[in-house]
Amino acid sequence: MKYIVLISVIFLSLSVFSCRENINERNGVLYWSSNNTDEITYARFIVEKWNRDNPGKQVRFQPVPEGQSSEEVILAAVVGGTTPDVYSNMWQGDVEYYARAGKLVALDTLEGFMDFLNARCDSAVIKEVTSRDGHIYQIPWKINPIMMIYNKKMLAKTGLKSPPRTYTEFLKMAGIIQKASLVGGRVTKWAGYAEVQVTWWQRWFDYYPLYLSASGGAKLVNADTAVFDNKYSVSTFAFLQKIFKNNYFPTDRLSSGQDPFLSGMIATRFTGPWEIVHAEKFKPEGFEYDFAPMPVPDDHSGPQYTYGDTKNLVIFKTCKNPLTAWYFLREFCRLENEAVFLKITNQLPRRKDLTSDPLFSNYFAANPLMIPFAKQARYVIGPDNSPVLKEVFDVISAEYEQCVVYSKKSPASAVKDAAHSANLVLMQ
Amino acid sequence: MNLKRLSGIKKTAAYIFLFIGAAAFVYPFIWMLMASLAPEKDIASFALWPTSIGLGSYVQVFEKIPVLRAFLNSMIVSLTVTFFVVVFSSMTGFALTHYEFKGRDAVFYIIIFTMSLPFQLTLIPQYILMVKLGWTDSYLALTVPYFISGLGIIIFRQYFKTIPRDLFDAARIDGCSDLKILFSILLPNAKPAIITVAILTFMGVWNDVLWPIIVIRNENLMTLPQLITLFAVGGKAESQLGVKLASAVLLAVPVVVAYSFFQKYFITSMASSGMKE
Amino acid sequence: MGKKKLTPYLLIAPYIIHFGLFVAFPVVFSLVLVFHRWNIISPMEYVGPGNFIRLLGDTFFWQSVLNTLYFILIHVPLQLLIAISFALILNLPLRMLGVFRAIYFLPVVVSGVVVTILWQQLFGYENGILNRLLTYLTLPRIGWLTDPDIAMPSIAIMATWKNVGLYIILFLTGLQTVPVQLYESADLEGATAWQKFRHITIPMINPTILLVLVLSTIGGFSLFIEPYVMTGGGPLSRTLSSVLYIYKQGFFFYHMGYAATMGVTLTAIILVVVIIQKKYVERNT
Secondary structure, three states: OOHHHHHHHHHHHHHHHHHOOOOOOOEEEEEOOOOOOOHHHHHHHHHHHHHHHHHOOEEEEEEEOOOOHHHHHHHHHHOOOOOOEEEEEEHHHHHHHHOOOOEOOOOOHHHHHHHHHHHOOOOOHHHHEOOOOOOOOOOEEEOOOOEEEEEEEEEHHOOOOOOOOEEEHHHHHHHHHHHHHHHHEOOOEOOOOOOOOOOHHHHHHHHHHHHHHOOOOOOOEEEEOOOOOOOHHHHHHHHHHHHHHHOOOOOOOOOOOOOOOOOEEEEEEEEEEEEHHHHHHOOOOOOOEEEEOOOOOOOOOOOOEEOOOOOOEEEEEOOOOOHHHHHHHHHHHHHHHHHHHHHOOOOOOOOOOOOHHHHHHHHHOHHHHHHHHHHHHEEOOOOOOOOOOHHHHHHHHHHHHHHHHOOOOOHHHHHHHHHHHHHHHHOO | OOOOOOOOHHHHHHHHHHHHHHHHHHHHHHHHHHHHHOOOHHHOOOOOOOOOOOOHHHHHHHHOOOOOHHHHHHHHHHHHHHHHHHHHHHHHHHHHHHHHOHHHHHHHHHHHHOOOHHHHHHOOOOOOOOHHOOOOOOOOHHHHHOOOOOHHHHHHHHHHHHHHHHHHHHHHHHHOOOHHHHHHHHHHHHHHHHHHHHHHHHHHHOOOOHHHHOOOHHHOOOHHHHHHHHHHHHOOOOOHHHHHHHHHHHHHHHHHHHHHHHHHHHHHHHHHHHHOO | HHHHHHHHHHHHHHHHHHHHHHHHOOOOHHHOOOEEEEEOOOOOOOOOHHHHHHHOHHHHHHHHHHHHHHHHHHHHHHHHHHHHHHHHHOOOOOHHHHHHHHHHHHHHHOHHHHHHHHHHOOOOOOOHHEEEEEEHOOOOOOOOOOOOOHHHHHHHHHHHHHHHHHHHHHHHHOOOOOOOOHHHHHHHHHOHHHHHHHHHHHHHHHHHOOOOOOHHHHHHHOHHHHHHHHHOOOOOOOOOOOOHHHHHHHHOOOOHHHHHHHHHHHHHHHHHHHHHHHHHHHHHH
């Protein structure tokens, strides 16, 4: 008997541990933010403000529970049926996956939404975030455009007056840096660095933004078909292949303790505005840097697009008060509030008045390093609508490794094979 | 092959061989320990002794990830599973040895069959089961699926076979209930079996990474090996070698300490995992 | 009396319940899953043999199987050779054997994650200990984990280093069961050391050889954490193990039906390989 009691005690204690909070209150809305410190600060600010003004419709807020990545935590929540009502950090490439599974509220069916969206974004962006079924399941919220950060002094030493604009200029710069860095036949400095690992999202920092720049913002996937088998992909692959072939980028993971860019081992890097905070914190005395658009093919003309790492706002179907949630999100995105958001987080809201409204210009006057990003913001593309977009990036990554890093394939055939595999994935 | 016939030269050769082997097994661990104490710039260059030592890397590990919490999780999970495996395995082993009942042989064959199933077959459906039961991100997912061990049952069954029936019958005549016979007479006499099953189970659960990675996403519920794995793979270590190695040392220390105390038990227990056949 | 009859069933009840929930159900369910497409958040969709057709054309899966077999092909013989050699020496009448045995066993008890993180540093190209040793010996450096042809053998070496202690002990136990008289009578007939080893030791420890073969083969098919931490399956997918690929398809892309199909297929492959091994060892001794 003793043992049965003991066993049940342990069982009980186990089930207590695993008990989940019951989170859906009757009239309220539960909102999850990302667990980035600055975003939490903004979330606190906006939730307090809202709750003050709307006593009957309280919003409860918590950062997304810590986990491997917020994407995985959200998926686990959807699978387990423990989603919040509102989530503010949905990667745009994930939206279609949840939308097709019927997990998201179609926002265009909510009163006043389309007026709001038309005021916020231009038609290209609206088209970009419209799902294949014609509905809109997300509010374009914020972007972190990928650009080229460069070490001013290192560049000056190569004799260049401005950062390299085209592939040829970039390769020329890379050659000069390499030659000057040779110590006993060994290369000690590189033009840049790109992860050689095949993790799918690493392509956000090399192939994808280069492809968008070269092509004027072309899609990877359109109507569930791969559409990236074109000359822009090929020239991007060829450019990167040349870089690795000539050892302009190191193929080994740089595993020293210091940041390779700030320590002057690499002259450039394709990265986002978050690099500014990091650089300001760790840069050595006298270190100077700035940002420039991604390099483009020599014959390129027209605007230069790049990848924006777009994060959007969504309402989950489990939400009991979608209207309240929507009004909360509208407040969340109001001009005055987003000016506060920009100031707190240094992340750009995705809205067309970003460079024109005086509320924002004050910020940019105080943060000149952010100006290139603000200028770039008009020409930013978010990931395409496909429920299997991650896999598309994954197959591109595999071909990227074969062609770019190891030169086992020509750019043309690598791109062709990637598109073929992507179509197989898309057909599934 | 006995002592008298082993010549001096052969003996020396054997010792040299053994010493080289020992160095190959121990040196990497010593290097890892020293590297975790060394300043970051030294790690790339020292072979045995860095220019200076300090706990900086460890401080960073503790700042970046909840190591203590994960250690506690691992302890809770491993001890709970070990307890239940010993209880349930001994119960089943007891039933299989001291009772005649319909289906006994069938149960035995099912156990053997189950043991030969590779985990690759059941990985996906088991995960789905966890999801459907709502057990993901809870201790339940980390413990309950492990509560039964076929090997544990076999070990107890073999051990109970060696305990004379008289002991059992005498206790029964004294009016003991069957459960009482098992838990207060048989088990206290089955220490070697308990130790073997306990060590095998504990080590198996403590070192497992794949299953926790799949069912646990909440950092506060992660086991120590899972946390360290994700730390090493993910970006939080910011590619600082010393910090990575310090986290690995932290993961190794509890087991190495336990091993140095109970080395004999560890070796005999883990070697008996080979008696599957 | 009725109660007495019930007792054994009560005793095995936990086992039966657990078996039903965590073994029987998953096995049956995986056989259902293989005929479905399911991303876990949408309803299941029947696709007939669709998953198997996809599997046949999936070069990554077959490469992962070949990679895993390649790993086993290097790892298992290396393991056998080293384990037998050390066991033979540890079986000699020498001193401090307990200490050596304890040292060799150390990597066995330490978590695979520790070993992997540690060896990732030893294998480093620029500053890893192994390449520094090569440079010191004026030999060219090796891309232990970055050279596509060498990455998997490197992982096999590491896995051998980690596990060989266990197999040394197993062989040692096996060697100790060989009756000394056999060697003595062989000595009388003037047999050489090699002849004794080949015709007495090997046949006598045959069950252990088979055991070690099967155990390390099954272990080889579970290869996951090493490539997961060290290479992510690269370079050029040469270290993509089958379990890593199943993990990727199942828990990254949420193709539950497809991942289950790979699990079932892999189980069949494991079965075939183990049966072949058994037949081979039994025939050759």
